[in-house]
Amino acid sequence: MIRPRRKARGPTVSVLRIGHRPGRDPRLTTHLALAARAWGAERMFLNPPDAELASRIDAVSREWGGSFRVEPASDWRAVVREHAGGVAHLTMYGEPLDRLLPKLAAAPRLLLVVGGAKVPAELYRRADWNIAVGSEPHSEVAAVAVLMDRLRGIPKRGARPGARRVILPQPRGKRVLVRRAGRP
Amino acid sequence: MIRPRRKARGPTVSVLRIGHRPGRDPRLTTHLALAARAWGAERMFLNPPDAELASRIDAVSREWGGSFRVEPASDWRAVVREHAGGVAHLTMYGEPLDRLLPKLAAAPRLLLVVGGAKVPAELYRRADWNIAVGSEPHSEVAAVAVLMDRLRGIPKRGARPGARRVILPQPRGKRVLVRRAGRP
Numbered sequence: 596m597i598r599p600r601r602k603a604r605g606p607t608v609s610v611l612r613i614g615h616r617p618g619r620d621p622r623l624t625t626h627l628a629l630a631a632r633a634w635g636a637e638r639m640f641l642n643p644p645d646a647e648l649a650s651r652i653d654a655v656s657r658e659w660g661g662s663f664r665v666e667p668a669s670d671w672r673a674v675v676r677e678h679a680g681g682v683a684h685l686t687m688y689g690e691p692l693d694r695l696l697p698k699l700a701a702a703p704r705l706l707l708v709v710g711g712a713k714v715p716a717e718l719y720r721r722a723d724w725n726i727a728v729g730s731e732p733h734s735e736v737a738a739v740a741v742l743m744d745r746l747r748g749i750p751k752r753g754a755r756p757g758a759r760r761v762i763l764p765q766p767r768g769k770r771v772l773v774r775r776a777g778r779p
Numbered sequence: 780m781i782r783p784r785r786k787a788r789g790p791t792v793s794v795l796r797i798g799h800r801p802g803r804d805p806r807l808t809t810h811l812a813l814a815a816r817a818w819g820a821e822r823m824f825l826n827p828p829d830a831e832l833a834s835r836i837d838a839v840s841r842e843w844g845g846s847f848r849v850e851p852a853s854d855w856r857a858v859v860r861e862h863a864g865g866v867a868h869l870t871m872y873g874e875p876l877d878r879l880l881p882k883l884a885a886a887p888r889l890l891l892v893v894g895g896a897k898v899p900a901e902l903y904r905r906a907d908w909n910i911a912v913g914s915e916p917h918s919e920v921a922a923v924a925v926l927m928d929r930l931r932g933i934p935k936r937g938a939r940p941g942a943r944r945v946i947l948p949q950p951r952g953k954r955v956l957v958r959r960a961g962r963p
Binding site for chain 2: 688
């Protein structure tokens with residue numbers, strides 16, 4: 596019997612990834628989507644869209660449960676404009692996370708925006724906050740995961756709704772519970 | 780005048796990346812190395828070696844300071860065997876990070892081992908701990924960054940030894956201090 600997952604604390608989070616290069620960095624953006632999902636984000640908007648990547652992530656959600664999806668975002672400005680909540684742009688040039696964390700934690704809904712190599716300058720103006728998860732170059736995957744970890748903590752164990760697979764943690768080796776179709 | 784960086788708390792950390800595919804995933808392994816560096820790891824051993832990647836990371840350390848390096852590891856078993864400290868293998872099948880964190884924090888030296896798609900089964904036996912940073916698939920970049928963030932906190936601001944560049948955090952836009960050669 597696997598416990599259902601408890602609801603996490605903290606704001607509801609979506610991620611917007613700008614400047615994805617389909618074909619060039621599928622693995623990096625896949626890791627970004629999976630980290631956002633694993634720490635409990637609701638969705639990742641992807642600009643430009645990449646249907647193949649979105650469908651690979653759908654397959655992960657079918658297997659491991661939950662409703663996380665990668666949604667196409669041809670117009671990233673529209674996603675930012677229409678987001679009903681705080682917009683946090685993650686950039687090593689921004690203000691330290693330590694300083695801004697209380698404000699982020701108080702927001703009911705957050706959009707975390709991460710760019711690729713070239714970030715449009717206007718993003719710095721459109722964001723409510725420009726946040727540095729460390730003021731050195733590293734990785735948008737690390738930045739999103741650490742920010743979400745600080746905000747919401749590590750994902751609670753237990754099955755997500757609809758999960759076919761659940762890992763049973765072990766000191767050595769692998770143990771996975773696979774549910775048959777049609778069983779709760 | 781930029782403060783020198785204060786020493787971080789927690790164990791001294793090295794990372795060992797197994798199953799790198801030169802040519803296939805340079806960006807993912809680059810992000811892993813940069814995240815390890817940014818959170819204060821001393822070095823990343825890379826198996827199989829990739830001289831081009833190591834030299835790109837050297838360039839980052841010349842620019843941003845500190846002594847982080849990517850070291851070639853043709854024989855990953857030798858790196859694990861010769862490591863004078865705890866060996867923590869990061870895998871979604873392992874024991875929850877929350878449970879093991881006190882043990883990790885008490886170790887003076889840690890080697891964090893992350894695999895690629897295929898992890899040799901014997902790694903589960905050779906590690907002192909198999910640690911799950913969340914029991915779902917995501918990213919070795921996220922796993923290393925979050926574990927180091929929990930262990931040592933976010934990197935302190937201020938210049939690293941030898942840094943030519945230091946970011947001055949800003950609410951909007953970019954501000955970088957570039958030192959001339961020969962100036963402290």
